[in-house]
Amino acid sequence: MKSPIINADNLNVHYGSIHAIKGISFQVNEGEVVSLIGANGAGKTTTLRAISGLVPSSGKLYFQDQDLSKVPIFKRVELGIAQSPEGRGVFAQMSVQENLEMGAYSRKDKAGIKKDYEMCLELFPRLKERLWQMAGTMSGGEQQMLAISRALMSKPKILLLDEPSLGLAPLIVAQIFEIVKKLNQEGMTILLVEQNARMALKISHRAYVLETGKIVMQDSAANLLNNDEVRKSYLGI
């Protein structure tokens, strides 16, 4: 049995009076792709933000054996948690190369940084062609590729991917999912949030279904793809 990289127990997040995450418990094990699926507002993004430290949470949250409750965002990046945010959030006024360099800001191993930089350009040849283009002028798909690459430049142990397909043409979505699958095959652990539940389940080992801040179902991705309720509510079948 693989050891958990993320272990959450009775995790809660409040935004003022809004109780967005209501005591959820979940694990992401080493080498897995785990998806969080659910309708708009179910709490998927908030769960990722709690792990990366962008919102305060209560309850137990462990990275490997380390309690994250008092670990600030930048330390979580150093530990190996990287988030590729919804809406991509690239630095619009910086070039592709500068965005990638920013992703490695917490690292000092120059040789390792260079290796990962080359790995990202190999993974996304489109970025290699556009190293000096301002990120803000790139297409949505290209910005998504850059956001994933920037997250990879921190050499994460877990990649938190928020809505990588949002607003992209089907062909680009397919390419991005292929690359996510490939990253996992090469050993990357991934927690994926996706509206496109079918695509997400197809590349996931397991998934959790969130509804208004609670986990209402959890199973292998294969079982969820065949589950009548999931098919009706989330796969449009």
Ligand code: ATP
């Ligand atoms: P979507 O797919 O629409 O992004 P989601 O499942 O990712 O949805 P969250 O963005 O995590 O859902 O939102 C969960 C709940 O928390 C929603 O009710 C949302 O309105 C609320 N919420 C999220 N961010 C904030 C915030 N900064 N302030 C107040 N409420 C928030």
